[in-house]
Amino acid sequence: MPLTYAGPVYRPPSEADSLILQVTLGCSYNECSFCAMYRQKSFKKRPLEELAREIEHVRRVEPSVRRVFLADGDALVCSTRHLLEVLALLRAAFPSLARVSTYASPQALRKKSEEELRELCEAGLALHYLGCESGDDVVLERIAKGADSQELAELGLRVQAAGAKLSCMFLSGLGGRARWEEHALASARLASAISPRYLSLLTVTPVPGTPLHEQGKRGEFELLDPVEITREMRTFVAALEPRAGIVFRANHASNYLPLGGTLPKDRAAILAALDAALADPESAPFVPEDWRGL
Numbered sequence: 646m647p648l649t650y651a652g653p654v655y656r657p658p659s660e661a662d663s664l665i666l667q668v669t670l671g672c673s674y675n676e677c678s679f680c681a682m683y684r685q686k687s688f689k690k691r692p693l694e695e696l697a698r699e700i701e702h703v704r705r706v707e708p709s710v711r712r713v714f715l716a717d718g719d720a721l722v723c724s725t726r727h728l729l730e731v732l733a734l735l736r737a738a739f740p741s742l743a744r745v746s747t748y749a750s751p752q753a754l755r756k757k758s759e760e761e762l763r764e765l766c767e768a769g770l771a772l773h774y775l776g777c778e779s780g781d782d783v784v785l786e787r788i789a790k791g792a793d794s795q796e797l798a799e800l801g802l803r804v805q806a807a808g809a810k811l812s813c814m815f816l817s818g819l820g821g822r823a824r825w826e827e828h829a830l831a832s833a834r835l836a837s838a839i840s841p842r843y844l845s846l847l848t849v850t851p852v853p854g855t856p857l858h859e860q861g862k863r864g865e866f867e868l869l870d871p872v873e874i875t876r877e878m879r880t881f882v883a884a885l886e887p888r889a890g891i892v893f894r895a896n897h898a899s900n901y902l903p904l905g906g907t908l909p910k911d912r913a914a915i916l917a918a919l920d921a922a923l924a925d926p927e928s929a930p931f932v933p934e935d936w937r938g939l
């Protein structure tokens with residue numbers, strides 16, 4: 646899209662064809678220990694007039710926009726009134742608009758009632774991406790997520806009760822060697838409790854400049870190797886008990902073994918692929934370390 650962005654800009658892989666609209670810059674929370682995305686950016690809510698000019702600019706060159714992703718890290722932290730005004734501008738500009746989505750941090754979500762989320766959903770904001778990262782409260786505390794598993798479950802259920810779709814993200818390896826099993830099992834419990842429409846498993850990669858990277862250097866956090874990550878993923882997938890079909894994806898650039906399917910329907914096939922890799926790691930199609938898009 647012909648826009649000038651205040652970089653760097655991040656969006657979920659599934660929003661590759663969406664217009665990215667920076668409703669905010671940075672992340673208002675910016676404290677998760679593994680996250681390097683917005684450390685260099687000061688948080689700012691952008692005024693409606695600026696957004697209106699940008700939307701009008703895109704409308705003139707690309708009026709057929711169907712999907713819009715509201716960036717940066719937690720656009721949902723804006724007031725409901727502001728977001729409704731942005732959504733009205735988008736609907737007026739793009740007659741084919743089918744979906745608006747955003748990252749929803751726990752800090753932003755906890756300020757939105759179910760009624761507000763429903764109002765936003767009816768105005769077009771129908772998909773939220775919630776980074777749960779882990780269901781293990783010890784891990785959540787260590788990574789400074791700012792929410793425990795019970796609150797994450799409540800927030801995820803609130804989004805869905807409001808009629809919106811939810812995509813939850815978890816991070817393989819986040820428990821380190823010390824808590825890989827607790828992390829896998831508790832994450833499966835949380836994912837099952839929420840039973841989101843979409844579930845993504847990414848693999849943690851400590852980025853220089855983050856507290857997690859520093860913890861790694863001090864020996865306080867031990868990264869799992871590809872086989873250990875595979876074992877953790879197997880534990881997670883085997884323990885999932887979703888209430889309805891979940892679209893499961895573990896094909897992010899950070900993953901060693903790209904996998905996907907619908908759970909529980911494809912569980913046996915996914916477990917078979919993981920078991921095959923565990924049985925013969927030398928022949929497993931692990932993505933080489935230097936190919937991982939990190």
Ligand code: SF4
Pocket residue numbers: 672673674675676677680681682683718719750751776
């Ligand atoms: S809420 Fe999201 S964007 Fe903000 S620091 Fe945490 S992971 Fe990063």
